[in-house]
Amino acid sequence: MSTISERFFLLQSHLEKNCKSKISKITGYVSFTMRKFLFSVLSIGPIPAHVAFIMDGNRRFAKRHTLLQDSIDPASGHRLGFRSLISTIQYCYEMGMKCVTVYAFSIDNFKRSPQEVQLLMDLMREKIEEMSAEDGVLKSLDVKINFWGNLELLTEPTRLSAKRAMDTTMHNKGPVLSVCVAYTSTDEITHAIEASVRDLKGKDQVEVSDLERNLYSASYAEPDIIIRTSGETRLSNFLLWQSDFTHLQNPKQLWPEFSLRHLVLAVLDYQLVYAYLKKRKEEIEKNK
Amino acid sequence: MDGNGRWANRRGLTRVEGHKAGEAALLDVVAGAIQAGVKHLSVYAFSTENWSRSPDEVRFLMGFNRDVLHRRRDQLNEWGVRVRWAGRKPRLWGSVIKELQFAEELTRANDVLTLTMCVNYGGRVEIADAVRSIADDVAAGRLKPSAVSEKLIQRRLYLPDMPDVDLFVRSSGEQRTSNFLLWESAYAEFVFLDTLWPDFSRVDLWRAIELYLDRDRRFGGAVDTPTV
Numbered sequence: 072m073s074t075i076s077e078r079f080f081l082l083q084s085h086l087e088k089n090c091k092s093k094i095s096k097i098t099g100y101v102s103f104t105m106r107k108f109l110f111s112v113l114s115i116g117p118i119p120a121h122v123a124f125i126m127d128g129n130r131r132f133a134k135r136h137t138l139l140q141d142s143i144d145p146a147s148g149h150r151l152g153f154r155s156l157i158s159t160i161q162y163c164y165e166m167g168m169k170c171v172t173v174y175a176f177s178i179d180n181f182k183r184s185p186q187e188v189q190l191l192m193d194l195m196r197e198k199i200e201e202m203s204a205e206d207g208v209l210k211s212l213d214v215k216i217n218f219w220g221n222l223e224l225l226t227e228p229t230r231l232s233a234k235r236a237m238d239t240t241m242h243n244k245g246p247v248l249s250v251c252v253a254y255t256s257t258d259e260i261t262h263a264i265e266a267s268v269r270d271l272k273g274k275d276q277v278e279v280s281d282l283e284r285n286l287y288s289a290s291y292a293e294p295d296i297i298i299r300t301s302g303e304t305r306l307s308n309f310l311l312w313q314s315d316f317t318h319l320q321n322p323k324q325l326w327p328e329f330s331l332r333h334l335v336l337a338v339l340d341y342q343l344v345y346a347y348l349k350k351r352k353e354e355i356e357k358n359k
Numbered sequence: 360m361d362g363n364g365r366w367a368n369r370r371g372l373t374r375v376e377g378h379k380a381g382e383a384a385l386l387d388v389v390a391g392a393i394q395a396g397v398k399h400l401s402v403y404a405f406s407t408e409n410w411s412r413s414p415d416e417v418r419f420l421m422g423f424n425r426d427v428l429h430r431r432r433d434q435l436n437e438w439g440v441r442v443r444w445a446g447r448k449p450r451l452w453g454s455v456i457k458e459l460q461f462a463e464e465l466t467r468a469n470d471v472l473t474l475t476m477c478v479n480y481g482g483r484v485e486i487a488d489a490v491r492s493i494a495d496d497v498a499a500g501r502l503k504p505s506a507v508s509e510k511l512i513q514r515r516l517y518l519p520d521m522p523d524v525d526l527f528v529r530s531s532g533e534q535r536t537s538n539f540l541l542w543e544s545a546y547a548e549f550v551f552l553d554t555l556w557p558d559f560s561r562v563d564l565w566r567a568i569e570l571y572l573d574r575d576r577r578f579g580g581a582v583d584t585p586t587v
Contacts, residue, residue, distance in 0.1 A: 315538035
């Protein structure tokens with residue numbers, strides 16, 4: 072069984088394969104090694120186990136960089152956003168995080184124009200297939216993928232891709248990627264309530280733990296950090312229940328600009344507040 | 360209203376004195392909200408998680424909430440503030456509940472500003488309490504499980520007619536929600552200020568409002584005008 076480092080190096084090589092040049096392979100190896108050193112220094116402090124991202128700013132990025140000709144490919148911002156997602160999760164897992172959750176598509180986003188919605192559905196399907204491919208990131212990093220949301224609202228081909236990806240990676244032992252699509256927190260809670268209420272045998276009282284058991288996130292730890300890019304300061308109906316102790320961050324970079332150094336800064340910021348958060352959490356746990 | 364304890368520690372005072380200093384800050388913020396034209400203000404006075412504090416501090420906080428309500432209700436009434444309570448009864452001192460109910464009754468007809476005191480409140484607990492009332496209806500056959508919807512849940516919260524939160528301010532630099540008004544803050548703008556609560560004044564509130572006004576709230580829809 073290859074180690075995580077070997078697997079990452081293999082992935083790096085896969086990514087460089089297209090260029091086929093020795094130089095790019097060497098620079099790939101050098102940057103990987105430098106990251107390994109950087110992350111080992113970071114690990115002197117606590118590394119968050121679970122980070123969630125609200126990937127905001129794709130369209131603004133495309134509009135700003137008019138070279139990308141938004142009108143020719145209206146999804147250009149989102150394609151770059153996807154690239155940013157893949158490299159970000161790679162860094163997260165290299166750093167030792169066990170879970171990454173991302174807000175990919177909200178139920179509110181169905182309000183956008185039908186053309187944009189269809190575009191996003193198609194793009195999602197395309198990217199799920201890409202990730203699930205033989206040389207894709209899910210296989211090479213042994214990632215278990217979840218899709219959280221009201222999946223019935225997705226278009227059929229997209230929903231099927233998502234289901235296939237979940238089935239294929241169900242037994243993977245590596246890190247977890249939870250993608251929130253057709254999701255809102257209030258919808259998630261509503262479904263949990265409906266399920267809890269159906270489960271009742273008539274005499275039981277519904278407790279907080281019953282609701283928690285029925286959330287999509289039931290078997291996972293709560294996020295340590297939620298990062299919303301592009302400087303926005305709302306949760307927009309994302310993980311409302313699970314985020315009571317979550318450290319909220321809103322870097323001003325747009326999602327396609329979010330890079331390794333921003334992630335490192337995010338973790339350093341978290342490390343500064345960690346001791347205080349831990350103390351407050353323990354006080355409350357002891358009372359339960 | 361975070362930071363009373365830290366404020367006190369920095370001055371070598373007891374936590375109790377920190378909470379006392381917080382009272383003046385609250386009244387100033389209420390006055391500032393009225394001046395700014397805010398119609399609804401909710402404050403987290405006592406959380407269900409605060410029961411885990413030391414028994415002395417809990418005893419103080421219960422008595423303090425009761426006394427502040429008693430001391431300030433006439434002043435708030437004069438200002439035209441309508442006081443309301445969001446929270447649950449279990450464990451909450453009877454004397455505090457009495458003061459809350461008295462203040463609610465006294466100020467019922469006011470319409471300048473609605474001040475919601477969240478006392479013995481918890482975000483998850485509020486939803487669990489709503490679910491309990493829904494579950495009772497389902498068990499009694501008055502409601503089908505398939506009828507459970509966001510609207511139904513909204514109607515079973517402590518104060519169903521309270522509008523959603525637009526601006527969520529937390530003092531003392533803590534950057535988390537603590538599940539305060541969990542359901543109602545789905546689309547709220549968060550402003551985290553470093554000021555400790557006893558140092559908070561109406562000016563800090565206005566600063567938060569200014570930051571809020573600068574933001575672009577889209578509620579999931581598209582960006583129609585290009586922003587630079």
